[in-house]
Amino acid sequence: MSNKTLPTGTRDEFGTIAMVKDQVIQTIQQNFKHRGFKKIITPLLEYRDVFQSLAPQAYQPYQFIDEHGDTLVLRPDMTLPVARMMSATGIDTPIKWYYSGDVFRVKKRMSGSYNQITQAGMEIIGYRSLKAEWECLVAASEISQKLGIADMTLELSHAKFVPNVLAALPISEPMADNLVQALYDKDLTQYQTLLEPLANDPFYPFLKDWPWLFGDFDAVLDQLTQLPKIATLESIIADLRATKAFISQRFPNVTVTLDLCVQPPQTYYTGMVFHAYSQDATSYLFSGGRYDKLLTNFQQTAQPAVGLAFDIDAIVAQRHLPKAPQETLIYFEADQWAHAEALQARTPNSNLCLADSFKQAQQIAQQQNAQLINLAER
Numbered sequence: 600m601s602n603k604t605l606p607t608g609t610r611d612e613f614g615t616i617a618m619v620k621d622q623v624i625q626t627i628q629q630n631f632k633h634r635g636f637k638k639i640i641t642p643l644l645e646y647r648d649v650f651q652s653l654a655p656q657a658y659q660p661y662q663f664i665d666e667h668g669d670t671l672v673l674r675p676d677m678t679l680p681v682a683r684m685m686s687a688t689g690i691d692t693p694i695k696w697y698y699s700g701d702v703f704r705v706k707k708r709m710s711g712s713y714n715q716i717t718q719a720g721m722e723i724i725g726y727r728s729l730k731a732e733w734e735c736l737v738a739a740s741e742i743s744q745k746l747g748i749a750d751m752t753l754e755l756s757h758a759k760f761v762p763n764v765l766a767a768l769p770i771s772e773p774m775a776d777n778l779v780q781a782l783y784d785k786d787l788t789q790y791q792t793l794l795e796p797l798a799n800d801p802f803y804p805f806l807k808d809w810p811w812l813f814g815d816f817d818a819v820l821d822q823l824t825q826l827p828k829i830a831t832l833e834s835i836i837a838d839l840r841a842t843k844a845f846i847s848q849r850f851p852n853v854t855v856t857l858d859l860c861v862q863p864p865q866t867y868y869t870g871m872v873f874h875a876y877s878q879d880a881t882s883y884l885f886s887g888g889r890y891d892k893l894l895t896n897f898q899q900t901a902q903p904a905v906g907l908a909f910d911i912d913a914i915v916a917q918r919h920l921p922k923a924p925q926e927t928l929i930y931f932e933a934d935q936w937a938h939a940e941a942l943q944a945r946t947p948n949s950n951l952c953l954a955d956s957f958k959q960a961q962q963i964a965q966q967q968n969a970q971l972i973n974l975a976e977r
């Protein structure tokens with residue numbers, strides 16, 4: 600049976616929405632460009648193996664078989680292709696990239712969300728310093744302000760916090776896996792049951808409260824006083840604290856929160872993770888983090904890297920769309936091209952009416968509720 604409708608989870612975009620989307624992407628890219636980032640464009644199609652390190656349930660890709668029998672996918676992520684490209688070309692680091700484009704993620708039927716998401720993002724490759732996280736966050740906060748997002752909440756977390764706590768606990772690996780799953784799923788009944796054998800452990804007071812360790816930055820840090828000392832957590836906490844102080848000082852309007860019990864949105868994150876929301880947004884505004892091991896998927900040597908991507912569709916969805924302006928049609932005779940083009944160029948919201956007769960032009964103007972200028976009679 601022939602099916603000439605759109606595939607589930609996709610949509611056509613046109614007119615005002617398409618224009619606003621374009622403006623949002625331009626605003627973001629201009630900021631990265633002014634910061635000296637370089638543009639990168641990678642293909643929509645990649646080999647499936649490029650995305651091996653993504654969690655398959657969360658980022659199920661659309662798959663195809665090419666003429667050699669190799670499996671291709673529509674890219675479900677833009678960071679991995681940048682890592683692939685870096686190792687394939689051997690480009691010197693440090694380097695800063697920016698990009699925009701669509702990612703494709705198969706969602707559950709009827710989930711109501713789209714399978715094609717437009718992102719605009721950046722990757723800073725080759726810097727180990729916390730300054731790299733800070734440049735990501737400064738750029739993203741500046742962009743959010745430029746986009747008129749006044750109520751941004753920036754949630755910080757760290758990919759190593761949960762694993763480092765688990766490593767310090769006197770429990771077996773399978774038990775740790777179950778515990779972390781229950782923590783991430785917020786399955787509190789299962790979580791409490793798994794904690795029972797640890798009731799007399801010095802970690803117990805912390806473990807009991809762990810599923811609630813998110814929200815107000817300082818309140819979450821205060822709760823950490825219950826946690827027995829874990830040496831590997833010290834630099835993590837210090838970096839989070841310094842980042843919160845830096846962002847709050849530079850962007851007093853941004854609310855910075857902390858989440859120490861969240862699953863990192865990407866399996867490839869190895870350090871600080873950021874997620875930003877605004878009250879009106881249907882999804883996050885931007886999401887990113889540090890991923891120092893990603894290039895080892897493609898080459899021998901690791902490279903420190905940090906990046907983030909804006910969800911353009913979420914940003915557009917929360918914007919007040921401008922009312923469509925009154926259009927003007929310019930009707931002209933074929934020998935008046937130069938005159939007509941000059942008039943069109945200086946008349947806002949106008950376009951050339953290509954009708955063969957003025958009568959036809961009048962019909963089009965009426966149907967489009969547009970003003971009509973008749974150059975033929977001048």
Ligand SMILES: N[C@@H](Cc1c[nH]c[nH+]1)C(=O)O
Nearest residue numbers: 678886887888906907908
């Ligand atoms: N690719 C990530 C965002 C990101 C860019 N760089 C680092 N992380 C995502 O789609 O969630």
